[in-house]
Amino acid sequence: MAEGSTLTEAPRVLRVALLGGGTVGSQVARILLDDAEALAARAGARLELVGIAVRNVDAPRDVELPRELYTTDAESLVASADLVIELMGGIEPARTHIIAALRRGASVVTGNKALLAQDGATLFDEADAHGAELNFEAAVAGAIPIIRPIRESLSGDRITRVLGIVNGTTNFILDAMDTTGAQFEDVLAEAQRLGYAEADPTADVEGLDAAAKAAILASLAFHTRVTLEDVRCEGITGVTASDIAAAQDAGMTIKLLAIAELVPAGAAGDGVSVRVHPTLLPAKHPLAAVRGAYNAVFVEAENAGALMFYGAGAGGAPTASAIMGDVVTTARRIIAGSPGRAGTTRTLPIVGLESVTTSYSIGLEVADEPGVLSRVAQVFADHGVSIETMRQKLEQKIGRGEVLPAAEEGAHGAGRAELRFVTHRASEAALAATVADIKNLDVVESVTSVLRVEGI
Amino acid sequence: MAEGSTLTEAPRVLRVALLGGGTVGSQVARILLDDAEALAARAGARLELVGIAVRNVDAPRDVELPRELYTTDAESLVASADLVIELMGGIEPARTHIIAALRRGASVVTGNKALLAQDGATLFDEADAHGAELNFEAAVAGAIPIIRPIRESLSGDRITRVLGIVNGTTNFILDAMDTTGAQFEDVLAEAQRLGYAEADPTADVEGLDAAAKAAILASLAFHTRVTLEDVRCEGITGVTASDIAAAQDAGMTIKLLAIAELVPAGAAGDGVSVRVHPTLLPAKHPLAAVRGAYNAVFVEAENAGALMFYGAGAGGAPTASAIMGDVVTTARRIIAGSPGRAGTTRTLPIVGLESVTTSYSIGLEVADEPGVLSRVAQVFADHGVSIETMRQKLEQKIGRGEVLPAAEEGAHGAGRAELRFVTHRASEAALAATVADIKNLDVVESVTSVLRVEGI
Structure with a gap:
């Protein structure tokens, strides 16, 4: 039988490097410093924040942190760490730093959905090859635990479909249109005023942010490789007040859904369809009740049936909570002597909307x-x-x-x-x-x- | 830094013993046999079902399985296994078999809420002492991933409150009373006819089943030890049609909630209150929309904010899904060479309702x-x-x-x-x-x- 090893009880220290000092990064640093004792008890090791790599050491920050933690030298920081938290966002230099860490055998926690949707497969291969872990709960639906449930809790089941409200800005806008009867443009302006939408709202309202998350969810749910290019994407700019009114008349509501489903692909067996588009849902569907900027992911599995995961999809503190859950869990595995592995993947055909x-x-x-x-x-x-x-x-x-x-x-x-x-x-x-x-x-x-x- | 070990790629076999051949056990066995290939790919090892311990080898079963798998000798089965799935229920002999497995270093997956609520601490200590894992996702809220999110995803946050609809029978009854205006006794009779309530419904309607789950949730959420005796418990037998009507008049609904919360305990710092009772909720609260026999757990954490987990709380296939998620995840860790650990616990005072x-x-x-x-x-x-x-x-x-x-x-x-x-x-x-x-x-x-x- 498999030999269980008795765990080391001596106090350990893990050196944690943080890349990025923005809204989420500041919150993560605050938690690492303020909750050090509780985190050490849960992780089985003291988590020592050895530095925060930023572009400008002197930029003003939301959260007051010791100035000596900041550095512009991300490379040296990564080279000295047991665990790297990547919160820079974007493709480069985030990708280079993550690969450097994994190649040293250091595990990485990231919330970088754009990078994962574009090049996740490369990163997972690097992690597996070097016995490191790559965790990314914060990349989809902020604080909502969805990555871990799909990777672990549902690993003995067969997921057939995932429907997600994974972009808070568009859900806020559609919900406000639903409540007030106003047109898209007016609600968008109000959302921008309230800080729920960016000055340039394109990535949200055109569905691109949701599409990156759809690619990540589809990859995990179906144990296959899906990139952003595989996602058919349509945003909410074409949804009118008249569409919303007609939906209400029919007892329905309109949501921007990220949809990933297993579909028959002829003789080849299963295929995967991944898409983002405005979708009518009956008012009694659990996703229809998700209001404001909240997120929720609805999962259908062969044995589990219908499940839903609901919570805050964005914001500094909620996203930091997801990052810290990954940090503690990863630290436990490092201390226990071996990181986890994601299981093998297969390559399912991507099926177009025509099928x-x-x-x-x-x-x-x-x-x-x-x-x-x-x-x-x-x-x-x-x-x-x-x-x-x-x-x-x-x-x-x-x-x-x-x-x-x-x-x-x-x-x-x-x-x-x-x-x-x-x-x-x-x-x-x-x-x-x-x-x-x-x-x-x-x-x-x-x-x-x-x-x-x-x-x- | 922590040294990552390269994973063994040779095909491995893990010997899996199943204790209990009832509704859930039969479904677990079916999945292990039917989905062997997919499970092997995800677990990194072939999961070989070596036997099913039952009281009577010749009893009729829901699911047709090879007769030679059945045995009455649970002890020998446990002694030969790498991973034991305990689905006998009740305290003994389940407790003896679980401890025997853990002492051999074999990991255990169980759905036994009664045993965990009564004596979970002893079992966790045995697991830690022998480098084995004890997983129990199925013990609370059936197929809904809630144990793993609390233990892992929220391990870097501070949970302040858990509100759960964790008993499908009572939610079915209260929902039917809410919909039809009927009295408790009439709805209970109908629920029994439909198979949603047992012939002896005491454990459900008096809140005892929910109380066991409340103890488990409180222990995990607050990293402390809570047993069934610590839970103040009141069932739904006293809820009248008039209570329901008055709730509706006030825009509310009545749910049987399992509530666990951190409360101030004077100079000692935090204390824990754990209770089960019928509770009025505003109709717009996410838990108010949980209908029929569905379960949901609402979690409030300092950084994550409000989260909700929703799904089927019982039934053979959904519960088997939760068991199999634990089995695959545990198998991965056995293969990787080291099981996880739950993190240390503290002992918080249990606070009575008076505080x-x-x-x-x-x-x-x-x-x-x-x-x-x-x-x-x-x-x-x-x-x-x-x-x-x-x-x-x-x-x-x-x-x-x-x-x-x-x-x-x-x-x-x-x-x-x-x-x-x-x-x-x-x-x-x-x-x-x-x-x-x-x-x-x-x-x-x-x-x-x-x-x-x-x-x-």
């Missing part, structure tokens, strides 16, 4: 005259797309939320009407062909929105 | 005459208990949900009225004295309910 079926919500502006619904419905039927529900709203006649059950009945005026269809699951190809033909109908003024639906 | 302050909801049946509210309010004031809200309902005059804003106004008849108070935080002693004095008022017919409130 994925989802339900769709389609909004049309049509002439308010008899026979319109029948003609539109015929187009759906021609493409084999089956309709689950249809709602009609006569413009400027009845208020928002009041819906006529049957489009063909009642009096018709000279005005226009709005039709909202929700389809059964259909392929993107069938849907695109349906929408193209609907646009060509003379009774259709415009296709006002096409949104995907999950959870029905 | 804990909470808000309370108090229902009174009073004479419907002028001056009553003022006399009742004076009693609260005399004991320094401050009132947050008061609602009055005149019986048989107005329907449920219609509330008069001021008890002193309007016409009064010869009937009775119901008053519902919610207090600000008060000690149990002050509350008990208040209730005793209110009962003595001649205008008070009865105190219909006293419930604690969280999350406001």
